[in-house]
Amino acid sequence: MxxxxxxxxxxxxxxxxxxxxxxxxxxxxxxxxxxxxxxxxxxxxxxxxxxxxxxxxxxxxxxxxxxxxxxxxxxxxxxxxxxxxxxxxxxxxxxxxxxxxxxxxxxxxxxxxxxxxxxxxxxxxxxxxxxxxxxxxxxxxxxxxxxxxxxxxxxxxxxxxxxxxxxxxxxxxxxxxxxxxxxxxxxxxxxxxxxxxxxxxxxxxxxxxxxxxxxxxxxxxxxxxxxxxxxxxxxxxKPLHPYTQALISAVPIPDPSGRTSLFSIKVKEEMEPYNGKGCRYYPRCPFAMASCREKEPNLSGVSSDHYVACFLY
Amino acid sequence: MNKVIRDLLSRKTFIFSIVVILFFAAIALLAPVLTSYNNPYQVSQQFVAAPYAVPAWATIFPQYHDLPPDVRLTLTPVSASGVTPVNSSFVKITVPAGGEVNVSYPIRWNWSSPYNVILSFILVPPATSDFNVNLYMNNINIMELSPVPIPPAVSVTLGKPNSITFSSQTINPSNSPYVNSLPFQDQPLASLEFPKAVLPRPGMYYLVISLQNTGNSPETFLLSNPHYTSLGYAYGRLGTDDNGGSVFSEFVYGARFDLYLALVASVLIIGIGLIIGLLAGYVGGFTDLTLNALTDFFLLIPGLPLLIVLISIFDLTGVIVNVNKAVLILLIISFLSWPGTAKIIRGQTLSLRSRTFVEASRALGEGKLRILFRHIVPNLMGILFAQLAYDVPGVILAESGLDFLGLGIIGFPTWGNMLGFATNDLSFANGFAWWWVLPPGIGIILLSTAFYYFGTAMLDVLSPYKLRGE
Missing domain, CATH: 3.40.50.300 (P-loop containing nucleotide triphosphate hydrolases)
Structure with a gap:
């Protein structure tokens, strides 16, 4: 609507x-x-x-x-x-x-x-x-x-x-x-x-x-x-984007010992400034690839009710 | 709202300001009741007492103890042979041929010498020309009345009522034997010396009217009871100025004009400032730029010099004819004083405009005008009140400054021109006319302070931050 x-x-x-x-x-x-x-x-x-x-x-x-x-x-x-x-x-x-x-x-x-x-x-x-x-x-x-x-x-x-x-x-x-x-x-x-x-x-x-x-x-x-x-x-x-995974893993839960089994996401320290053309997240992304630096990914559907903008998928 | 009033009343400075403002407002409103002189700068309202008369209550101080007030007496004669009362105000005197009758009027004088002495009575002399009338006061021959006027004698009409007035201020060698008797170099000062000669100190003095019959048959004189008048050196609540005008009247009407001018000018200043500030702050963009530039332009003009130049030009050249000078000053002060207010209101409007609650009102569907008048202007109320209160002393000071310099109003009393005139005449001899200088001076200070405190209290209490408890 x-x-x-x-x-x-x-x-x-x-x-x-x-x-x-x-x-x-x-x-x-x-x-x-x-x-x-x-x-x-x-x-x-x-x-x-x-x-x-x-x-x-x-x-x-x-x-x-x-x-x-x-x-x-x-x-x-x-x-x-x-x-x-x-x-x-x-x-x-x-x-x-x-x-x-x-x-x-x-x-x-x-x-x-x-x-x-x-x-x-x-x-x-x-x-x-x-x-x-x-x-x-x-x-x-x-x-x-x-x-x-x-x-x-x-x-x-x-x-x-x-x-x-x-x-x-x-x-x-x-x-x-x-x-x-x-x-x-x-x-x-x-x-x-x-x-x-x-x-x-x-x-x-x-x-x-x-x-x-x-x-x-x-x-x-x-x-x-x-x-x-x-x-x-x-x-x-089933969070797909590394950033979403990081967001979810940042939620405080009563028993954090099991957290690592959920996702093992580490956010990188920002090593270099964003170069203006690649994926916005690559400076902090632990899975950053060469292509992430060159081009921005578009949203694409992995299923009928789930879309993600990441070259990993 | 109760909370606001409670909050205000809990501030000592606010109480002080309200008391002072109400006091001056009451004086201003009740001016016609408090005094019968509405413009002591008019000649007809001067000399209500001697120049530089001290306030009446100041006679409690030893140095002013003996100063006389204004005295007005109707003298009654001591009974003597040949003097018979006709009615309550006339006596008939029969003087035998070649004789002389003295009618004595006692004057009980409790003070030092007055400023002047005026005596007036009606004399009906006989129809013959064989008589002479002499006036003595404190055994000094002050006036001679004769049908054959050889100076210093003054002529009288035979057999008809003559209105005789003796005034110490108009005596000269040709109308008073007293002046004639003075050394030549003292004669010009006779009117000043006279009261000191006839009423030198407290005591009992006599006015003697001596009627001489130089003819061969008894003569009859009719004489009204003389009126004695003198202006004193102690007068009223606040004494007099250099022209004998009532300082209290000047102070009261000065307060009236100053308050009136300050309020009208402040409302004008706030009005212009509010409109320009709101437009600039709320509309923004090019409007803001233009209005802000205009405000800056007016803000950078040196106010007082321009005020002086403008008033001089308008006044001296008569460019604008038939405009009341007070109105001119009011308008010029207003048009030169709004930029500060406009800046403050613009700043506050800018800040309010970007508050979330204004956006929330927009999201509710409120129009621009409704937001302006329902949310922005009410939130400016504290600042508006404060600005109003801060502008009043500014206007009073500017106007008083002009009057003080003699460039503003001189036709009727204002606190500024009272001080201005006073500074020309202060000396050791008149005790620096403290009763003339202090009231307007203290008035300006008190009123300015009171309005400042009032504004500060209003700002503190009415501004929404305080409501929020921050």
Whole structure:
């Protein structure tokens, strides 16, 4: 239902050009949680922002039900905004801290003139607060953001996105600021949204174990490129790209003694700078070959639900 | 909101600023009630007391102890033979042929000499021309009235009411025997010497009106009770300036004008600064570049010299006719002072624009204007208040500086021109007119400090970072 095609976003800072997105193709289908995983600076957040037309790409297009979102105007653009929401990593940054929780959540309703009167507005807001687990909702509605904890405020941010009854949500590291103990609670909200309301979600994270818990499909990004994607089971059980393997082996597990039997991946110290034409990962790749230095690999399917960009396969 | 007020009230500096600002605001608003002189720089409102009169309360100090206030008396005669009251204000005096009757009016004087002495009464002389009237005060012959006026005698109309006024300020050799009796070189100073001669120190003095009959039949005179008036050296709450104008009135109306000017100019400055800063910061790109260049241009102009040149040009050449000088100064100060505000607001807008919550609002579908007025401007409130408070002292100081130099307003009192006029006249002799210099000086300092504290408190309390508890 929403699809990014060959997206390129370059940031220029004086002479240095940072390729945040360099020809990325993603798609999110109905009732699907898609995970985007990668290290810091791999372009995950930029991808999320570009998909929602918060960042103009250099080239490429985003199709929402077949329409290019960068060319939407007037009513259509408003409808696009209503149906597609974003949840940010840092809830303290993402809400206007002068406003009360009620006003933060009601803001979207007011922009789109959804409720007919104050009563209906209040009903919708309270319902949404209850949905995200902020009970008693009357008290939360009256409080200011600085009176809430990070987890509570993240739930407010989620409520703000949900109140418009969207069909697609970009969740940009929604749990990375949260305590381990409340992560599962917030992640369950997302799962419930997909199962009960049929909402599609693009979950951006650097923590691949989170995706194992919620995602249906996973895209692995490295320096502005998708290097591997496929169904969660395929990617986690049989990671192909050396970088994906490294990511998975970096997940802390209770008993690390068995880890070496899983993969024996060592990431090389970066020995030489990237030469600008080969595979992005070769400076750190333990399996780097001569061809990796010369040419970038393209995504190719190893099975119907598993694609990887690596010359090893 | 309660939290904000509680937070504000917990700051001593804020309490101080509110008390001071309210005090001056009250003075400014109640000016017409507090004083009856609305412009002591007008000649008609000068000489309400002697020049350089000290404040009335200053007479508690020993060096000012004996200074007289303004005195206004209606004198009543000591009863004597031949003097019969007609009604409460007139007496009838019958003078026998070739005789003389003295009517004595006691004056109880508790102070040192006053600034001047004015006596006025109505005299109805007989229809004959055989009489002479002499006025004595402290046994000095101060005035002579005669039907045959040979200087220094003054003429009277026979048989009709004559309004007689003696003023120590207009005496000269041709209208006062006192001046005539002085050595020639002292005569020009007679009006200054006179009060010291007739009322030298506290005590009992008499005004004697001596009626002489030089004819052969008894004559009858009608005489009203004389009014005595003198200006004193102790006056009102804050004394007087070099022209005897009330310093308190000047101070009060000065506060009124300064506050009014500062508030209007600050609002103008904030208005221009806010619009330019918001446009530059929020729209960005070429608009930002242009507006920023414009701001830099105005920022680099040396303010005060340009202000002086502009005002001189507009004022002296009359390029702009029929424009109130105060309005001109207000406009020029405003147009030269907005760049600082614009820069600060632009910077803050740039920072706010790139905050995540602004992008989140965009993602919710809010339009640019809604984001501007619902998220950016309210978050600028702390800075706006602070800027308003910081601009007020700036405007007051700039305007006072101009007035002090004599380039600004001179037609009516402002704190600046009070200080400016005062500096011309300060000397050891008038005790450096402390009552004239200190009020506007302290007023400017207090008001500036108060607004500064007010702004700082507002910035601290209203800025969103504080709300967040950072």
């Amino acid at each position: 929403i699809e990014g095609k060959d997206l390129r976003v370059y940031f220029k800072s004086r002479d240095i050009v940072v390729k945040a997105l360099d020809g990325v193709n993603v798609s999110v289908k109905d009732r699907e949680i898609v995970g985007i995983v990668g290290e810091s600076g791999s372009g995950k957040t930029t991808l999320g922002r570009t998909i929602l037309n918060l960042q103009k790409p250099l080239s490429g297009e985003v199709l929402w039900n077949g329409k290019n979102v960068f060319k939407l105007k007037g009513k259509e653009e408003k409808e696009f905004r209503r149906q597609n929401q974003i949840i940010y990593q840092n809830p303290y940054e993402a809400v206007d801290i002068r406003l009360k929780v009620y006003d933060i959540v009601a803001e979207g309703l007011r922009v789109h003139n959804i409720p007919k009167d104050k009563e209906e507005e209040s009903k919708i807001v309270m319902e949404t607060l209850r949905d995200v687990g902020l009970t008693p909702e009357d008290e939360y509605a009256k409080s200011l953001p600085n009176q809430l904890s990070g987890g509570q405020l993240q739930r407010v941010a989620i409520a703000r996105a949900l109140v418009l009854n969207p069909s697609f949500i970009v969740a940009d590291e929604p749990v990375s600021m949260l305590d381990m103990s409340i992560r599962a609670g917030v992640l369950d909200i997302f799962k419930r949204l997909r199962d009960e309301r049929g909402i599609s979600i693009m979950m951006i994270t650097h923590d691949i174990s989170t995706l194992g818990y919620v995602a249906d499909r996973i895209y692995v990004m490295y320096q502005g490129k998708v290097i591997e994607h496929g169904s969660t089971d395929a990617v986690l059980d």
